[in-house]
Each structure stands twice: as C-alpha cells, then as structure tokens.
Amino acid sequence: MKYHLLLLLFVVGKLSMGQTCKLEILGQVTAGNERLPGATIFDRLTNKSATTDEQGNFVLTGLCAGKHILEIRFIGYKSIEKEVIVPVREKIKITLEEDQTQLSEVLVTASSTARSSTQLSSALEEETLNQLHGKPLGESLQRIAGVGALQTGPSIFKPVIHGLHSQRILILNNGIRQEGQQWGTEHAPEIDPFVAKQIEVIKGAEAVRYGADAMGGVIIISPPPLHNTGGFGGAINTSYQSNSRTSTVSIATEGLLPTPSWSWRIQTSGKYGGDYNTPEYTLSNTGQREFNFSAGLGYANANSELEFYVSSFNARIGILRAAHAGNLQDLNNSIISQRPWYVKDFSFDIQNPYQEINHHLFKTSYKKNLSGNNFIKAVYGLQVNNRKEFDIRRANRGDRPAIAMQLLSQVFDVSLDHVAEKHQGSYGLTTTIKINNNDTETTGIKPLIPDYRQVAAGLFALEKINWRAFTFEAGARADYQYLQALTFTNTETLIKPDFHFYYLSANAGMRYAINSQASLTSNLSFSNRPPHISELFSQGLHHGTATIEEGLLLPNGTLKIDESLFKNERSIKWLNSFAKQSKNFSFEASLYANLIDNYVFLQPKETRLTIRGYFPVFAYKQTKALLAGADLTLNYTFLQNFQLTGKYSYLYGQDVTANQPLIYMPPAQLDTELSWNIPYLSLYKSFLKARVLHVAKQARTPRTINPVDLEGNPPPNETFDFMDAPQAYTLVNLETGFTIPTGEHDITFALACENLTNQRYRNYMNRLRYFADDIGRNFIVRLSYNFYSH
Amino acid sequence: MKMNPVQNVTRMLNWSKLSVVAFADGVIYTSTTYSAVTTFLNEEETPVEDVTAEIIEEKNDHLICFTRTGAVSSAVAFDEDDNEIPVGLVSVWQTANTPGAATVKLTLKHQPGIKTGSCDIGDTDIEVTFSFNVIQQPL
Incomplete structure (x- = not known):
C-alpha cells in the first residue's frame, strides 16, 4: 500500500510542476x-x-x-x-x-x-x-x-x-x-x-x-439533478471494510443526449460481505449482498422539465444465527450467557435466517412553468416490493420462506405551486393505490399480516407570507383512505372486512429573523393517522424475536371486526428552534414536545404455551404518549483550518396513561468531531478527523422481567423489557483522506478506523443486544474516481 | 442408533406430540425401568409427517433434554450420536418406589455444529411436558 501511495504522489508532483497559470x-x-x-x-x-x-x-x-x-x-x-x-x-x-x-x-x-x-x-x-x-x-x-x-x-x-x-x-x-x-x-x-x-x-x-x-x-433523498449536467461524466466509488470484509462498488455515469435538452444517468452498485465480528467473537450469519441499479432520463427547457427514472434495489441480509430464540427459556439462556450460543469462524455464507428484499421503482415527473410565478408538478410512480424472510425451518423447508409477500403500489401526485416575493404556496392532490399479496402457497404458513387493498387520496393547501422579518405559514389537509383486508376467520372462512377513514391534518408556523445572523422558528402541527394494516391485523409468531404479535382487531386472540376497537392516532407536535450563524461559529438549538393520543405500540399481554414451549404474546395497544426532547448542534471554526462540531440529543418518552417510560426510546448522545483541513500543496481536500461518540445509558426504561419468570405467569398489563438497558459507551473514530486532481479527473482516497479502542458495547436500540455485543474495530478504505465531473 | 437391552425393562413407552395416551397400556408402575422411544410427528402437514427420521439423520446437531419432577426418579438419554454425545430418541426412565404424580419435560434442541451435551445452547424446536400418575406395581 505504501508503495502505491508513493507512486501517486510522484505523479501529482509531476503534474504540479507542469502547471501554467x-x-x-x-x-x-x-x-x-x-x-x-x-x-x-x-x-x-x-x-x-x-x-x-x-x-x-x-x-x-x-x-x-x-x-x-x-x-x-x-x-x-x-x-x-x-x-x-x-x-x-x-x-x-x-x-x-x-x-x-x-x-x-x-x-x-x-x-x-x-x-x-x-x-x-x-x-x-x-x-x-x-x-x-x-x-x-x-x-x-x-x-x-x-x-x-x-x-x-x-x-x-x-x-x-x-x-x-x-x-x-x-x-x-x-x-x-x-x-x-x-x-x-x-x-x-x-x-x-x-x-x-x-x-x-x-x-x-x-x-x-x-x-x-x-x-x-x-x-428526502435527492439524486443530483439531471438537467444540470454539462457533458459526459461520472464517478466510481469503491470501499472495503475489514470488519465483515465487505466490498462495495458503485459506478455512475451521466451525460447529454445528442438531441438538445435531454440528459441521462445510469448508476449501479453492489455490495458483498460476510460475518461481522465483535471484539471477542464472530457474529455468525451477518453477511450481506446487495445489487442495485438505477437509470434516469430527463428533458429540461426554460419552461418545463420531464423526467423518467427506474431503480431496482436487491438485497439479501443474514440475521445473526444466535438471535433465533426458540422460546422463553432459550431467550433466558442467551441473556444469561453474555455470549451468543452459536459462534463459528468467519464466513461469507448466508444461512437461515435471512431476508431477501427486492424493490423496483418506475417514476415519471413533469413540471411546467405557467404564467406568472406559478408552476405545476405531476409525479407518477409504480413500485413493486417483494419481501421474503427465511427462517430456521424443520424438515428441509429452510429454502421455503416463512414470509413472502408482494406489495404493488401506485402513487400519483399533482401540485400547483406559486412563488411571489411576498407569498408562496402549494396546493395539491396525492393519491395512492396499494395491493399486498402473500404467497402462502410457498410459505405454507398463515401470514403475519393479511393481503389487503388500499386506496387513499388527500387534498392539501399550504401558504407562506413574508412580512418584514417574519415568515408566517399555515397549511391544512384532508385525507380519505379505503382499506380492505382479505383474511380468514378462525373457522378458516375468507372474509373481506373494509374500512373508510377520513382524517384531517393542519400546520401553522412562524419564522422571525432577529438579525441577519440569528433566527427563531416555531411550528405547531396537528396530524392524524389511521392504524396501519399490521397494527390492526397482525397475527402470528415473529420467529426472530420469539414473540407472538396480535393486532388491535384481535382483542382476545381472535379476530373481531369492530371499528370501536381502535381509534386514529393523533399527534400534536410543537417544535421551536433558535439558530445563529456567524463567520466562524454556528449554533442551532431546538426543543420539541409531541403529545400523541392513541399512540399505537406493542405491549406484552400474556405467555402462551405452544409445542415449542412458552412464548410471550405482544398485543398492539393504544395509549397516550408524550415525546419531548432537545437537539443541539454547534459548529466552530478556529485557526482557519480546524473545525469542531458537536451534536447533542436528548429524548424523554413517557406512556402518560400507564405512567411509565416508553420502551425503545433512543438514549441521550453526544457526537463530537474535530477536523483539520490540512493545507497541503498538491493534495486537495486533505483532512484528518477524530470523532468521539458518547451514548449514555437509557435510564428511563420499563422494568426488566427475566424471560423464565414469565413462563406460565401472564405479566401484569404493563410494558417490560427482557434485559436491563446496556451501559453507556464511548466510541472513537479516526478518518483521513485527500483528493488528487488530475486535469478533468480526480481521485479521492480515504482511510478510516471505527471503534479504534475495540470497545465492547451493546446498543439499547439494537434488538440483537439480547444476544450479542456490537461490532468491534473496523478499518475502512475508500477510493473514488471522478471523471469529467461537473 | 443403538438399542441395547436394559436391565428390568418391562414396558416400552411410545408417544407422539402433546399426548401421553400412547403408553403401552396407559399405566406406569412404580419401581420400574422404562425404555422410551420418542417419535416426532408434524401434524400441521397433511398427511402427517414423521420428523423423527430427519432428527436421526442430523443426530449430531440435535439433543433431547429431559427434566423430571415427582414420581419419576430419573430420565436420561440412552442413545448416542457419532461423537458419543447423547441424542435422547431412546431414553431410560426409572420410576420411584412410591406412587404419585410425575412430569417429564422433553425439549428438542437444535444445536447445529455446536452440540456438547449441554441443554443451555441452541434453539428449541419442541418443548412438551408430559404429566401422568405413577401407580403401585401390582404384586
């Protein structure tokens, strides 16, 4: 590696000498x-x-x-x-x-x-x-x-x-x-x-x-705009990480068509990796494969833009073998042992359990400037999502998925926007049609969520007014959703219950520019959501988590079509932020409170004896929840080339009705980064960065009940966890990199080390924390090549 | 799978899935050594599928564990896999000298490539508790 690096520097040195200014x-x-x-x-x-x-x-x-x-x-x-x-x-x-x-x-x-x-x-x-x-x-x-x-x-x-x-x-x-x-x-x-x-x-x-x-x-995921390209160009990005030995390659090219105003882009990426490892052992069966493709074609002139886009996402992801808990006793054994029961040498193989996901998208959008400052936008999208989950199954049925479903959806949105000096606004219609089908022929298992058909439409209006140093904003929306489920009663008769949901959302906000450097923002939003099909109809054993899940329409484990069993989830969120920015310093602080009525969550209900022993049954419940918190971001540039960034976030989550903390709320964390932009002659964008991430212990958790103590003893009607929240931890990451410009091309090289101290830790938000530690030290090398970039 | 004669074996036990009705004559006596042969049937499939053959084939990855209470004084695996670690498809049960209620819990563990004879590792495929009464041996 050293040899290669020296060689590159030599080439650059030569180029620099030949420069003419x-x-x-x-x-x-x-x-x-x-x-x-x-x-x-x-x-x-x-x-x-x-x-x-x-x-x-x-x-x-x-x-x-x-x-x-x-x-x-x-x-x-x-x-x-x-x-x-x-x-x-x-x-x-x-x-x-x-x-x-x-x-x-x-x-x-x-x-x-x-x-x-x-x-x-x-x-x-x-x-x-x-x-x-x-x-x-x-x-x-x-x-x-x-x-x-x-x-x-x-x-x-x-x-x-x-x-x-x-x-x-x-x-x-x-x-x-x-x-x-x-x-x-x-x-x-x-x-x-x-x-x-x-x-x-x-x-x-x-x-x-x-x-x-x-x-x-x-x-919001935004690719670079198609119409801004000025000729043929592209980029190749490669990376390799030592932990899991994952290689990633992405190739993108773009250019103009011979016909005026048309441009195109083609992009593809792939990933191949094996088992990750913790500081002490391999996380067996955590390999992954990915192959993705996308292509875009765009037309743009002064008054209109037309775009076509296709993309395909394909992944196979292994799930930690030891995370497959047979029953409560197994779960207990995993928690006590502190080390996964299944640890093998590193392998690229992906065995059961694993997921196989394909997502294909076709999109077309059209934007036209109308008279004045109005423009109209229309977007149509067709998406096909295939999801297969392969579980550990007996009798050579491992190659048959336990879950196999296809979601076909169509989206059509149209909006009319106007932009004037004093006011801006947007009016629009959004529509969605979704069809979900389970392939029970292949799985041979009753599906966890049923087949369904969904048609939804919404009308919205948003308006913004600028007045002196203020911007005022208000918006409202009305939605309708038709949902039909195709499911079976306990007597195995097909039923097709259907629902009509009507709901409203509204939003009001204000921004005040205190001076050219500081501003104050406040926003109050009211939103409304009917429960999702999974929250209504889930029924079955979720193998990976060793839990049985039951929807809102299964009050006693049996399906009951009764609309009084659930209510729409309603949220009122108040978000305030203060931002200040000067030459060397920027700061943003935000405070929020979100009160959610009929908040849908999974709550333990009872234990159920099956042929495999005891399983906890989790039922979807609705409660009143409060989520409040603060985010702080600070950025300070000093000695010209040094930059210090700090990000802090804290969240308080409370089940107001039950008067206990909400489960799985992110713990407080402080993410600090010090970077040095190295002023070096022929190397461009060279930097050295140190990042320290401190994650606190989640102190506000429901109480812990050992899985074996649950066996046969239905827990009281309260939320609990199987394991105490993991201890706080601090991770140190280092990264360095530089770019070598060579005429119309450039090469970027980066080297990073994550978890430098090879710290053993578990993350509260990682569901596999019951079974294994998180990943250990990881070296990453990245090499990118941009050609004819613009 | 070995099948050795057991001293004082007087009766054979057979069962399937969640029932104990398949005891040879429905009665278990005190002070007797039983040889038990376990059969696993997947009754979710039609026709009913015998999974036992698969377990025999993958015996090096499977272990049946026995947990007893009451009037059964011991229940241990009798057969062994290729590594001389118990499997448990054939087991030997000793009943107590005094009559009473008893339970024997059978846990079929799947331990691919990691089998040591310990019941605390692997994932549970089947866990069934058999409850029955041990009655006085007729003279």
Whole structure:
C-alpha cells in the first residue's frame, strides 16, 4: 500500500510542476430562459472574481490547471457552487434557481421540493455522504442530531426521528413516496444510498404536505439533478471494510443526449460481505449482498422539465444465527450467557435466517412553468416490493420462506405551486393505490399480516407570507383512505372486512429573523393517522424475536371486526428552534414536545404455551404518549483550518396513561468531531478527523422481567423489557483522506478506523443486544474516481 | 442408533406430540425401568409427517433434554450420536418406589455444529411436558 501511495504522489508532483497559470474559464449564467447580467463569479482557490456582462457571459483569467470551486451569486437567486477542472474544453453553463426561501438561508435548502420553511431540517451533504459510502442508509442518517435507528444487527437500520419510526416516517426517494414494507422493526428502507447527492431530514410533522405517513418526519433523498449536467461524466466509488470484509462498488455515469435538452444517468452498485465480528467473537450469519441499479432520463427547457427514472434495489441480509430464540427459556439462556450460543469462524455464507428484499421503482415527473410565478408538478410512480424472510425451518423447508409477500403500489401526485416575493404556496392532490399479496402457497404458513387493498387520496393547501422579518405559514389537509383486508376467520372462512377513514391534518408556523445572523422558528402541527394494516391485523409468531404479535382487531386472540376497537392516532407536535450563524461559529438549538393520543405500540399481554414451549404474546395497544426532547448542534471554526462540531440529543418518552417510560426510546448522545483541513500543496481536500461518540445509558426504561419468570405467569398489563438497558459507551473514530486532481479527473482516497479502542458495547436500540455485543474495530478504505465531473 | 437391552425393562413407552395416551397400556408402575422411544410427528402437514427420521439423520446437531419432577426418579438419554454425545430418541426412565404424580419435560434442541451435551445452547424446536400418575406395581 505504501508503495502505491508513493507512486501517486510522484505523479501529482509531476503534474504540479507542469502547471501554467495562464488558463481561463469562459461561462454563461442563466436563470429560467433568461441570461443574467451582474451575477458574481468567485473562485475560492485564487480569490479571483468576475461579473457577468449583459449577455450573462463572464471570463475568469490567470488560472492554474486543476480543480477550482466557483461560487456564483446573484441577489434573489440561490447561490451555487460549481467545481470546474481547468483547462475547460468548452464554455461552462450555469443555471441559477430563484430563491424561494430567502429568509431561511440558515437552513440548507437544496431540495427543490416545495415544503415548509418553519420546520426543522438538517441535511447530509455530498461531502459527508462520500465519507459514508458503503454504509446502510439508516446508519448514515444517525449523523443528524435527533435522528437515531432501530437496529437489527450490523446491517439493518430503521430510521427513528425524535423517537418515531415505521409508519410514521415518510421517505421521499427522488421525489416519490417510498412504498415498502416498513411496518416491521427489522425492515430497513429499501433504498440504495449511493443514488443520493443529498439526504435531508425534516424533523417536524409534515403530514400536511405528505400525508399521515409523515407524522414523525420526512427523509428526502435527492439524486443530483439531471438537467444540470454539462457533458459526459461520472464517478466510481469503491470501499472495503475489514470488519465483515465487505466490498462495495458503485459506478455512475451521466451525460447529454445528442438531441438538445435531454440528459441521462445510469448508476449501479453492489455490495458483498460476510460475518461481522465483535471484539471477542464472530457474529455468525451477518453477511450481506446487495445489487442495485438505477437509470434516469430527463428533458429540461426554460419552461418545463420531464423526467423518467427506474431503480431496482436487491438485497439479501443474514440475521445473526444466535438471535433465533426458540422460546422463553432459550431467550433466558442467551441473556444469561453474555455470549451468543452459536459462534463459528468467519464466513461469507448466508444461512437461515435471512431476508431477501427486492424493490423496483418506475417514476415519471413533469413540471411546467405557467404564467406568472406559478408552476405545476405531476409525479407518477409504480413500485413493486417483494419481501421474503427465511427462517430456521424443520424438515428441509429452510429454502421455503416463512414470509413472502408482494406489495404493488401506485402513487400519483399533482401540485400547483406559486412563488411571489411576498407569498408562496402549494396546493395539491396525492393519491395512492396499494395491493399486498402473500404467497402462502410457498410459505405454507398463515401470514403475519393479511393481503389487503388500499386506496387513499388527500387534498392539501399550504401558504407562506413574508412580512418584514417574519415568515408566517399555515397549511391544512384532508385525507380519505379505503382499506380492505382479505383474511380468514378462525373457522378458516375468507372474509373481506373494509374500512373508510377520513382524517384531517393542519400546520401553522412562524419564522422571525432577529438579525441577519440569528433566527427563531416555531411550528405547531396537528396530524392524524389511521392504524396501519399490521397494527390492526397482525397475527402470528415473529420467529426472530420469539414473540407472538396480535393486532388491535384481535382483542382476545381472535379476530373481531369492530371499528370501536381502535381509534386514529393523533399527534400534536410543537417544535421551536433558535439558530445563529456567524463567520466562524454556528449554533442551532431546538426543543420539541409531541403529545400523541392513541399512540399505537406493542405491549406484552400474556405467555402462551405452544409445542415449542412458552412464548410471550405482544398485543398492539393504544395509549397516550408524550415525546419531548432537545437537539443541539454547534459548529466552530478556529485557526482557519480546524473545525469542531458537536451534536447533542436528548429524548424523554413517557406512556402518560400507564405512567411509565416508553420502551425503545433512543438514549441521550453526544457526537463530537474535530477536523483539520490540512493545507497541503498538491493534495486537495486533505483532512484528518477524530470523532468521539458518547451514548449514555437509557435510564428511563420499563422494568426488566427475566424471560423464565414469565413462563406460565401472564405479566401484569404493563410494558417490560427482557434485559436491563446496556451501559453507556464511548466510541472513537479516526478518518483521513485527500483528493488528487488530475486535469478533468480526480481521485479521492480515504482511510478510516471505527471503534479504534475495540470497545465492547451493546446498543439499547439494537434488538440483537439480547444476544450479542456490537461490532468491534473496523478499518475502512475508500477510493473514488471522478471523471469529467461537473 | 443403538438399542441395547436394559436391565428390568418391562414396558416400552411410545408417544407422539402433546399426548401421553400412547403408553403401552396407559399405566406406569412404580419401581420400574422404562425404555422410551420418542417419535416426532408434524401434524400441521397433511398427511402427517414423521420428523423423527430427519432428527436421526442430523443426530449430531440435535439433543433431547429431559427434566423430571415427582414420581419419576430419573430420565436420561440412552442413545448416542457419532461423537458419543447423547441424542435422547431412546431414553431410560426409572420410576420411584412410591406412587404419585410425575412430569417429564422433553425439549428438542437444535444445536447445529455446536452440540456438547449441554441443554443451555441452541434453539428449541419442541418443548412438551408430559404429566401422568405413577401407580403401585401390582404384586
């Protein structure tokens, strides 16, 4: 490795010697279909600047070869940064977008999706995402204060925003609502994080804009825009991590079609890995495979944009073998032993139990500027989600899944947006049709959730008004949902109960710009959600967790179609934040309280004797819940090249009715990072980073009951856990990297070490904490190659 | 699987799934050594499937554990796998000298590649408790 590194440096050294600083960049700045005179172009590397002429043209002269970062600014438009590799073959074209949220400049608003500006949001930008290549989506999102993950082993991460997850979090993947099987705690989002250039998380309830699924927040995954490309280009990203010996490759290319205004992108990624290991033993059967593909085709002219997009996500993920608990006694043995009962040498093989997931998406969207400042947007999406879970099964039935289902969904959204100086707004209609089918022929098992048909439609209106230093915002939404389940009574007769749900959501917010550096935001949202099919109809043994789960419509273990057995979940969330930003310092503090009526959760009900011994029965219950907390983010730049970042989050979760803490609420954590941008001659973007993550012990948990004490003794009507919350832990990570610009290409190299001290720990939010420790030291090498990037 | 004659074996026990009705003559006597042969039937399938053959085939990965109470003084596996670790498809039960109620819990453990003879490892495929009365041996 040393040898290779030296070789690279040598090549760079030669290039640097050959540099001539007489090169220039020619370009043109436009907005919409108009050329922009008077825009400023600033080269960050040389501090040279230029202004566009009447035709929007500019020229920057006296430049050296290599990569330059141009900052293009024009009042009333969003400033953009553009990387340009000098020498440039042709005139570069820069398109600025009108700034719709000038007052909210503190927030990162690269997303073109019209949304609330009084909500709290944070984003992972391209640079951060590059450093997270190879990680699952949910793991990457944990970098944002207030965002956690419900984990099932080292590769299944389910995002948790301010304590809420599953049906309460919406994922907007390239402008389309992701419709997968998100109900299970061990179901991770079916998305390839390599497609994203930016991932933004809205932490408030965005139910008005996106519907009930967004009660807990929205995750917006944005690929780079198609129409901004200026020629053929692409990137190859590879990574390898020592723990699990996982290799990841992603290749993306993009370019323009010969026909004017059309551009395309093709991207593919793959992952191959074996068993993870803790500091002391192998986590047998935690390997994974992934193969993903996406392609986009876009047309853009001054007045309209048309886009087609297809993507395919395919994964096979092994579940820790030792996490398969046969019954309460087995679970007890696992908890007592402190070491998984099944530990084998490292292997790439994936045995039962494992999951196999395919998610295919076709999307088309159209946007047209109408007269004035109005534009209309329409999106259609077709998604096919196949989910198979292979359990440990007797009699050579291991190759037959225990769960096999297909969810076919269609989404059609249309919105009319208007953007004026004093007011902006959006009106729209969203519709969804979903069909879920279980393949019981293959499984030979009664499905955990039944087949169903769902049709939903919502109408919304949002309006924003700017007045002096204030922005006021209000929105309302009305929804209708038809749900028909196809299930069997205990006498095995097919029944088709159906439901009609009507529900409303509303939102009001305000932003006050105290001065040019500080702002205050407050948002109050009311959202409403009918229970999900899984919360109504779940029935059966969940093998991985060794629990029997029963929905709200199974009050005594038998199905009863009675709408009085459940109510809609209603949340009122108040979110306040204060942000301050100066040259070297930025700070954001947010406080929130979320009171949820009829909060749906799984509560232990009784134990049931089966042929395999005693199993706990968990029943979906509704209660009044309070989730309140604070997120703090601090960023301080000193001595020019040093940056200190601190993120702290705390959450208080309480079952108000039962007067006891809610289970599985993320513990408080402090994430600090010190980075040094090394000013080094020919290496670009070289850095050294140390990150220290401290996770506190979750002090507020329901009481612990040993699994064996449950056998045959139905517990009282209270929530409990099988094991005490794990101790607090601190992890140290180091990372270094640099970029070598070579003409129109560049190579980025990064080396990281996670859990440097090889600390033994268990994470409260990881469901496998009952069975095994979390992963030990991990070295990661990343190598990226960008060609003809723009 | 070995099947050795047991001293004083007077009766054979047979059972399937959750029932004890299949005792040779429905009665268990005091002060007797029984040889028990276990058969596992999957009655969720039609026709009913005998899983015993699969357990015999994978005997190195399976262990049947016995937990007794009451008027059964011991219940231990008799047969052995290729590594000379008990399997438990054939077991020997000794009843007490005085009559009374008794239970024997059978736990079929699946221990792929890790079998040591310990009952605390692996996952439980079947766990069944048999309750019965041990009556006085007729003279």
